[in-house]
Amino acid sequence: MTGCPARYDEGLGYWVVDDPATAREVLLAPEIFRPDNAVLAHTPLSVKALRVLSAVGFALPPTLANNAGESHRPIRGAVARFFSPARVAAVEPLARELNASRVAAASTRLAAGEEVDLVQAIAAEPPALVVLHLLGLEDVDVPSLKAWSLDSLELFWGTPDEDRQLELAHTAAEFYAWLRARTTAAREARAGDLFGVLVDLGLTDEEICAAAYFLLIAGQETTTQLISTAFHRALTRPLDPPEAVEDTLRHASSVPTWRRITATATTLGGGQLPPGAPLLLTLTGTDGPADLAFGLGLHRCLGAALARLETRVALECAQNLLTTVRLTEDPPMINLLSFRAPKRLRVTALQPS
Template sequence: MVRVTPSASGDGSTVAGCPARYDETLGYWVVDDPALAREVLLDPQTFRPDNAVLAHTPLSVKALRVLSGVGFALPPTLANNAGESHRPIRAAVARFFSPARVAAAEPLARELNDSRVAVAMKALADGQQVDLVQAIAAEPPALVVLHLLGLTDVDVPALKAWSLDSLELFWGWPDEDRQLELAHSAAEFYAWLRARTTAARKAPGDDLFGVLVSLGLTDEEVCAVGYFLLIAGQETTTQLISTAFQRCLDDPGTTVEQVLQEASSVPTWRRITAEPTTLADVELPAGAPILLGLTGHGGPPDLAFGIGIHRCLGAALARMETQVALNCAQHLLITVHLAEPPPMIDLLSFRAPARLLVAPRHKAP
């Protein structure tokens, strides 16, 4: 989870056990109690999602110039939308993730995982070390979500790189030089989204871009949906699978539900108060940024996906893909051990092993 410094109230005094405590280092009111997090998520008018996808580290002038060069814009569409347009956009996207479509995608997920596990097992049998993140967890979620969204001719390695860079840009602590690198990557991704949107307007189809164009959305709205859907729809699942693998290396009996409850890849999420309000016995001013703890605080596993009108549309898909990955890699995971402490993706709202380098266990003589 995010490391929280000693908390303080609005007047700077330390507050122990406060249901909403202000963290001066993070710049957020931190809410870890699952019941209160649920209360916040179920009241999107008081606790608005306007800051859900804002850059945690303010963007530099140079980074903003790079983004503006491609017309980069993220108007309210899904995660950051509490307006009237949210419902029709969400309904259109939700159809791609219906229970029937998710169930129908399971054989594809299994095939993709089985083939990658087989390659990894052969490499391990030859005495090589294997990174379970890149070898197994990275690509299947992207290939599955692209299949569900009807998108073809996508450079998956590029999508994975764009996704990681954008997560760091919006939820990390990059300095100005790193921010500029990340902005160039985000601009490249956004230009690709613009091109797909333009193509959909010329020849509308039944894929994601065709459906969004048919709703009458602007180019900026279509790109905004595509930008975060193509990241959240696969990279967070890769990270959830990676965390599940890491946990299973220590405890082979680890379940998907345990991972979701204790260490989901999306441990926190943001909200901002629309007006002065009271949360439990804490008075919050208007415009107070809130950081909600979704996992690791004794709440139900399902809270990892949020609740209410902004609940993750891919919750069932992420569960299915993580379970399939664990099933396919079950034998592999009990025959290897970590070759090094895993470096971590450690952002404001995303946490997972960046690499899981494993080596074969030596059999006792």
């Protein structure tokens, strides 16, 4: 592979692309570097886990992130309307209200001498509440959605052993059963929410559930992780919030890598790759542009503007708090193939000198 910018990582089982220009080249050529493996389980699912998922009809046909077919554009177009520039801008007051109230509650606890986890206290719920509002979804148990999301990310992008995989499969099945129920309800009583729009598009139940499954995870959990990372960096790198958002995206995004697979034997940067070569693209931390963290081209993240807005607002609301606290531990990390962020950020108030 002389001259090829992709290096094969035996442990991961991927050709790793670290050069931002080459990653950009790959993302902008979906007919050559297909997204078919984008949401495949990094650790092959065990027979027991597959049985649990099969029992609820779990299926992930191509819809959004993993779709290189003709159905991608209409599905993406229908979902994109929920994230139009006007709708994203209009949701800022809600995001600010949600963050400000949580910062105020955390500040009160800190002043009383308590230890506070900034992830759970501030970063966790606002992104979920905001995206549910945008998608027109009501009566959603947010703590359950957060738990389902974290477990699904670990199931599909982690390295769980068989026992842990089975636990994760049960929660993924619970999530999928909930999606099935919402899809059935949308068919019986049409509405303008996410499920109603996907029903009106003529999608099958499996396609609706697949689109909603990862949209409801990516639309909020990755933003929670981006905010958590931005908070962590802000504790040692004080920057103005807009600058801090771009700094985090450039150097430590919550989605540091993404996957592609070669459709045929192809040339990449002067080197040859075989057909079916799985690629792992490094999106952040390699001196590339901040925008690369959201991908490029046909599969660019639909919620890029929303994630930027929510992270900026969270930093603005927490700016004063972040200058008056200290970490009480080295934060444990979510460290998956394509997702990385602090699991928690335990802090206490700084004592007057």
